[in-house]
Each structure stands twice: as structure tokens, then as C-alpha cells.
Amino acid sequence: MTTTTAEPAIRLRGVEKSYGQLHVLRGVDLEVSPGTVFALLGSNGAGKTTLVRILSTLLRPDAGTATVQGHDVSADPVRVRESISLTGQFAAVDEILTGRENLVLVARLRHLKAPGDVADELLERFDLVDAASRRVATYSGGMRRRLDIAMSLVGRPRVVFLDEPTTGLDPEARLEVWRVIRELAGQGTTVLLTTQYLDEAEQLADRIAVLHEGRIIANGTLAELKTLLPPATVEYVEKQPTLEEIFLALVGHNAGKDQS
Numbered sequence: 001m002t003t004t005t006a007e008p009a010i011r012l013r014g015v016e017k018s019y020g021q022l023h024v025l026r027g028v029d030l031e032v033s034p035g036t037v038f039a040l041l042g043s044n045g046a047g048k049t050t051l052v053r054i055l056s057t058l059l060r061p062d063a064g065t066a067t068v069q070g071h072d073v074s075a076d077p078v079r080v081r082e083s084i085s086l087t088g089q090f091a092a093v094d095e096i097l098t099g100r101e102n103l104v105l106v107a108r109l110r111h112l113k114a115p116g117d118v119a120d121e122l123l124e125r126f127d128l129v130d131a132a133s134r135r136v137a138t139y140s141g142g143m144r145r146r147l148d149i150a151m152s153l154v155g156r157p158r159v160v161f162l163d164e165p166t167t168g169l170d171p172e173a174r175l176e177v178w179r180v181i182r183e184l185a186g187q188g189t190t191v192l193l194t195t196q197y198l199d200e201a202e203q204l205a206d207r208i209a210v211l212h213e214g215r216i217i218a219n220g221t222l223a224e225l226k227t228l229l230p231p232a233t234v235e236y237v238e239k240q241p242t243l244e245e246i247f248l249a250l251v252g253h254n255a256g257k258d259q260s
């Protein structure tokens with residue numbers, strides 16, 4: 001294990017959460033370094049949203065500790081909320097309003113000075129200037145998702161949670177959202193994104209963790225995860241295992257043991 005001097009932006013230790021008899025998180029340990037993009041990969045129902053809800057103080061863990069920017073989610077939820085944003089949950093885009101009006105509204109709610117300027121800067125950054133004065137009802141899926149992410153950035157949160165940011169988007173809109181996430185990362189924001197898409201994690205993340213049956217079963221850079229599987233067979237020396245192959249091998253759905 002490597003230690004760095006920088007305090008992790010997100011730290012989970014032994015986090016557990018059940019819904020009644022359903023033991024969803026069974027001891028999750030995780031650290032996310034500041035200014036990095038971390039992908040939490042897991043199948044549908046793995047507990048990704050549960051984890052994000054704990055980190056954003058919407059749910060309390062049953063056991064373990066979780067901190068964001070050094071603030072404990074249970075002991076200091078207000079400080080946690082000040083450092084984060086969460087798309088898809090709080091940032092409900094209002095269809096009746098225009099894109100710009102939505103942004104101004106959020107900036108006002110956060111008591112920012114010059115809400116109009118804040119809105120204009122984000123519209124520019126998310127390539128929504130042309131659509132700024134159109135009602136959101138007329139936006140495409142990709143535009144809506146970009147606006148949703150833009151709204152979550154009002155007030156410059158240090159840590160951003162993106163819970164399945166591209167689920168339900170068509171391929172083109174997905175690419176647009178990827179571009180936005182890369183840009184976010186380039187500005188030093190810590191991003192924790194959850195995804196079911198292996199290629200998304202591969203494209204965007206500095207580190208990738210796999211959540212499976214309530215625990216983190218793999219955690220590393222893409223290069224590190226690739227070493228978990230031996231290189232492909234002699235006939236295909238140049239071929240590296242894909243993240244998908246690694247994932248399937250890790251979760252035990254891979255019948256083909258011929259490579260081990």
C-alpha cells in the first residue's frame with residue numbers, strides 16, 4: 001500500500017448497510033485521492049447508489065466510517081454537504097424553465113453573488129450557450145444531462161458524485177457527457193462516478209474499483225487491474241485483456257478458465 005501526504009478526498013472504512021434483511025454493503029473500504037476520477041464499477045443492484053447516498057449524507061451507514069474532505073458523514077453532515085454535489089438526485093432540472101433559468105435558480109439557492117454570471121460561465125463551459133434561453137423540455141438527453149452536471153457544479157464543490165451519468169443516453173450523448181467529465185477532472189475536482197459500463201470506467205477513471213456482493217473485490221489503476229488477468233494466449237500476444245474480461249473473471253461469470 002502506498003501512502004501519500006494528501007488526505008484522501010473520500011475515505012470509507014468498513015461501511016455496511018442493510019435494507020431489512022438485505023445486506024447490501026458488507027464492509028466497504030475505499031479511498032479516493034483529491035483531484036482524481038474514481039470509477040465505482042458494479043452490476044445493477046450491487047449497491048453503487050447506496051454507497052453514493054451514504055457519502056452524500058442521504059443515508060446513514062449501519063457500521064463503519066465514511067468521510068468526505070475529512071468530514072465524517074454521520075458526525076458532520078452539514079460540512080460534508082458543503083463540499084459535495086450530487087447529480088441526478090438533488091439537481092432536478094426543471095422542464096418549464098430555460099437552461100439559464102435553472103442555473104440562475106440554483107445559484108440563488110446557494111446564495112451566490114452574481115448568479116447570472118455563474119450561469120453564463122457554466123453555459124459556456126458545457127456548450128449550452130445556444131440553448132440557454134430555450135425551455136429544458138426541448139433539450140436532448142445529452143443536453144439535459146450536461147445541464148444537470150452544470151447545475152451540480154454551481155458553487156464549485158470540491159467533490160462531485162456522478163451516479164451512472166450516462167445510463168439511458170444514446171452513444172453520441174454519452175460521448176458528450178464523457179467530454180464534460182474529462183473537463184471537470186482537468187480542473188482538479190474530485191469525481192466519484194458509478195457505472196455499469198466497463199468502457200466508461202476505462203475511458204474516464206484514474207482508478208477503478210469493483211463493487212460486488214457488498215465488498216470491493218478489486219481496486220487499482222486500469223493497468224493494475226489488467227495484471228489481475230494473465231496476458232491473452234500465445235496466439236494473441238499483442239492483445240491485452242479488456243476490463244470486461246477482468247470484471248467477468250473477478251465476479252466469477254467467466255466459464256473460460258483456459259487462460260489461467
Ligand SMILES: Nc1ncnc2c1ncn2[C@@H]1O[C@H](COP(=O)(O)OP(=O)(O)O)[C@@H](O)[C@H]1O
Nearest residue numbers: 019022024042043044045046047048049050051
Ligand atoms: N430503499 C430501499 N429499500 C430496500 N431495498 C433497497 C432500497 N434501495 C436499494 N435497495 C436494494 O439494494 C440493492 C442495491 O441497490 P442500489 O444501491 O440501488 O444498487 P445499484 O445502484 O448498484 O444498482 C438492490 O438489491 C436494491 O433493490
Ligand SMILES: [Mg+2]
Nearest residue numbers: 048049050164
Ligand atoms: Mg444505482
